[in-house]
Amino acid sequence: MLKTKAFLKIIILLFYCTVISSTGVFAQLDTNAPWPMFMQNIRHTGQKDKNVTGPKKNPVLKWSFTAGASIMRGITVGTDGTVYFSTSGGNNTFYALTNGVIKWTNNTGSQGSTPAIGADGTIYCGYESGRLYAITNGVVKWFFPMGIFVYSSPVVGADNTIYIGSDDNSIYAVTNGIQKWSYNTGGDLRNAAAIGIDGTVYVGSYNGKLFAITNGVVKWSNGNASDIRSSPAIGPDNTIYCAGYGDRTVYAVTNGVVKWTCPLPGGVIYTSPSLGPDGTVYICNWNADHRLYAITNGAVKWSFDPGDSTIYSSPTVDNDGYVYFGAGDGNLYCISNGNLKWSYPTGGRVDSSPAIGPDGAIYFGSLDDTLYVVKQNDPPLLAWSSFEGFYTDGVHPNTNNSGALFTFRINYSDADNHAAVTNQIWIDLNDDQTYQSNEKFVLDEVDTNDNTYTDGKEFIYTNRISLSGDGKMSYRFFFSDSLDVATGSPVINNYFYFIIPETIYSDLENALAAPNPVEIKAEQDYITFFNLTVNFEIRIYSIGGSQLNVIQGRSVNGQYKWHPVNRDGNTLKPGVYLCLLTNPDGQKKMLKFVIY
8 A cells, every 4th residue: 555655656756757847947047028016026116127117208109909898907017028918807818919919819718917028928817716727828827726816917036936816815925826825814915925035935915914924934913004905016125015005105124124114195006106216206196185195204305296086007107107097087298306207198007017118218008998009299300302412411502692592401300100290491681690580481392192200201492582782591390299399400590601702892992891890709809890902911910010910912802801810820819909000002991890
């Protein structure tokens, strides 16, 4: 009989070894994924670990997907950009999407929690049916029964173990569908466990206790809170942050000892805390008070009230400390230092906790049955046209007579495919270095049937322009998609020129120097001599009569520009100077100028 039992044990052992070897490596969290699980990482900080930030202003829809049922739980995003989530009620379907297109689905017959992504692509999700499922490419690899409702989101540990709680009051450690250990906390476990750097599992229970568990054995527990319905978050110094549902208090606990508490006014707390890059704790109150709170060392730094709406969504934080969360009024909010940066409306309550993708896009679900992906608007871009004559600037011809036709042409593109709400060419017609309203003109679209702006679209304007000022006239383009102003070289000042008939002066009677006095600070600062004859000579003297320089030149339209230097090329110092102008006809004119 004893030999038979020993033989059976060997057979069972061999069976488990076969199962393990046939399934390959055990589960590990896909840490390369941008958002592999609830609250992003095993410490559940809700903070984007990598150098990616969310949209700071002007969010636009990247894509959306209508699932046919409410999306209440969180979203996860895989390394390849695949998005995973489950729906509640209605079709109770688990979705895998790529760019808004269904990759695969799985229907287990009940609502799933926020999934976790394994390094091998396996998806782990808890279900109201009381099971933990492992799914690959839409096919169930294995499931682990826990007997009663499972609302908790799984967390995949570095030791290849999946930890998940159940309404049977227990937390389970499961490896490859086989129970490793379990622990009964004496209260429902609807929140997700967090894992410390030493492998300790932290979980809150409906009995009001926070537990620290290693290999199924309690290291310590703390029972100061009322029932705990939110997940704990672990700080870099191993401080555990959790919230009491009924007592509305945020706790900071180290080694089982309360470090500080922060009671919040009114309502109850369903949401989980998240941690900012500077250690600030962010958490939302559910009802009555319904605010987002920022807490440091037990004191409220600031709070934000989205209005009279319940909040189930746990906040997400990016690397710049911007906080994103959903509210019962159907909006996703972005907050910085207590100030509203933007909100994005949906048609239903936003209970889903947001996820941040690799490009900074925000993923979240709504009770209007839709998954939304919003990103920061890309400003439109202006570039010189590829049309002949406009390769290097936006005007043709570059030089023409006064009153002639000038044509302006530009290429507009927008990565978000937004049309140009404002499209203008600004021309400084009076040459006063500013652009008045009557100097701003609307361009025409070259191809009105082309509604695609991602690959560029041509705009054109033609008009007769008359000479004003010195013949060098500035222009620039101004385009906007209503959210952002276009960027690119064409948005800065550029120039075109007029052909000016040469003016010839017969004498030096009206010759002058300007500006006078003049401030000389750099080599580009100069004095201009006006009303000169074609050929001339200028001798520069100090006020004491010492000759400093001799200039022999030829004027253009009676003008000559000169940077004040002596014969050695050194810039003249501030002071009063004399200049004697002569020409080949023997005419003379004495001028005086001041440098300061």
